Amino acid sequence: MHFTKDHEWIAVEGDIATVGITNYAAEQLGDVVFVELPEVGKVLKPGDSLAVVESVKAASDVYSPISGEVIAANDGLTGNPETVNQAPESLAWFARVKLANAAEVTGLMDRAAYEAYLQSL
């Protein structure tokens, strides 16, 4: 699993990347009440809005760390946004993206580097 400074995780299998937000991000957001997911077929470049997460405290964009086409969105989150708090790094994935440039992933942090980054905040 790879991580970004914006507290997203990316798990890669072959040329498919699954994207979600980290435990830390979910905890900071507080109780999530609404998730807006990307449409399948949407083509992303790094920095594009991938999803919107709304909690009782704030609404936040989730930015795509990678480029590629959305091939699946986790529609289950729409009816059960609490999943983002319960299992942010497993069940609550937001989208699967067909990677256009696998090199973008290698530049991201691994778990050890991400945890060190969290310590620095």
Next chain:
Amino acid sequence: MSMLSTGRPTRPETAVGAGDPATLTGARGLLQQEPLIFELGGWDKTGVDLPPVPDGLGADDLGDLVRSEPIGLPGLSEPEAVRHYVRLSQQNHAIDLALYPLGSCTMKHNPRLNEKLARLPGFSDIHPLQPVSTVQGALQLIDELAHWLKTLTGLPAVAMTPKAGAHGELCGILAIQAAHRAKGDAARTTVLVPTSAHGTNPATAAFVGYQVQEIAQTADGRVDLADLEAKLGPHVAAIMVTNPNTCGLFERDIREIARLTHAAGAFFYCDGANFNAIVGRVRPGDLGVDAMHINLHKTFSTPHGGGGPGAGPVVLSQALAPFAPIPYVVHGVDGFELVEADARAFGRMSAFNGQMGMFVRAYAYMLSHGADGLRQVAEDAVLNANYVKARLSTVMTPAFPDGPCMHEALFDDRWLEGTGVTTLDFAKAMIDEGFHPMTMYFPLVVHGAMLIEPTETESKAELDRFCDMVIALAAAARAGDAARFTGAPYHAPRRRLDETQAARRPRLKWTPPAPEAVAAE
């Protein structure tokens, strides 16, 4: 103990057994438990006497317009309706009841003189479709208010019609878009917004069709100039910056921000929500601002936040002035005239001339204060906020401890660490103590933010009452009395709401009870 002839003490609360029994009705003293309006009254006691249907006409003549189901409106008599709303108002908070320290909202006293003047029939009983010859006084007031808004901001033009702050932002960004288009510049697709901005800024830019890009913030809460410079370019249409910003800090590099923005060919939109902190002391035009909305309802004290409509005139630089929306007031041959057609105007922000009632109130406020009084408005706003910041810094952690703040004091939640009390809990406990909470969790750049704007109209005595309350509550949190906070409010008309479920599964519409349930009662 002094006693009555009946054998009870003269002070009833000292009587044996005087406790706190729950009431039988759920009311608290004279504060009634109020049902929804749909649960009150009934159609059996209200009605309308309609004239008899003329001969030859019947329900058939309505075709498919005949109503097949009841309309579902509540049926209340006049006293029932009056009592319903007065009871609801008693459960609410208002600036007329106590200090209302909502950061970034400027909930200050609305002088009663404003109200008196706004009720003059020449202002209150006119209609926007009247011939202009019959509303010359109203047009003169709009023109004079516009003059003073331009004078106070140092900008040459003002669009008076936007009806609130966010509406003003929309007006400003539409004028900027029109100016770029007039130059044939279609490459500018992006608006830059700092991370601490009001949510309406990126929303406005997105609504107009721009991409929004965030500008980073420095450790001392200001726009990061290096990041701004890196993000400016021929694709940027405008930058939107609030000054003083939402951290309650003056953007001390604002002239450099303007210079960099203009050098990149972009326009500088300033969010003027916090103008009360600098009015009479700083002219935004001198800082290089191209457009700025002025919340008349904040800076110039007209009621808002449920107490009345806002008004958000937008001052414009020479470059943007030609694109100002219609209608606008001009001096004509026979007095004031309204311009209703202008090929260069980007369009119209409202059907008519804006919020006339708010114009009268704001102008009354300006004239009753004078130039020196308005200057003191800004000075007192800043002084009061710094007094609160200084007193509360003894128990809370200021987000930006170095140097003074402007009109609002921003704290983070480091001081609550380990108490089991969150920002939300602390805010709810303030309700029990008789104060409206401060703004919480905004700006987003500060963890567990608590943003306090005491405003310029509070006395030192009232500020002390507020600070004493916060300091006492902070001591309770530190002393381990978490239960006082986590279940608060305990004494409000409603206890803490289930905000999470309300947001996840909102029930936005009242549904009548099922007929069976009614029959069984």
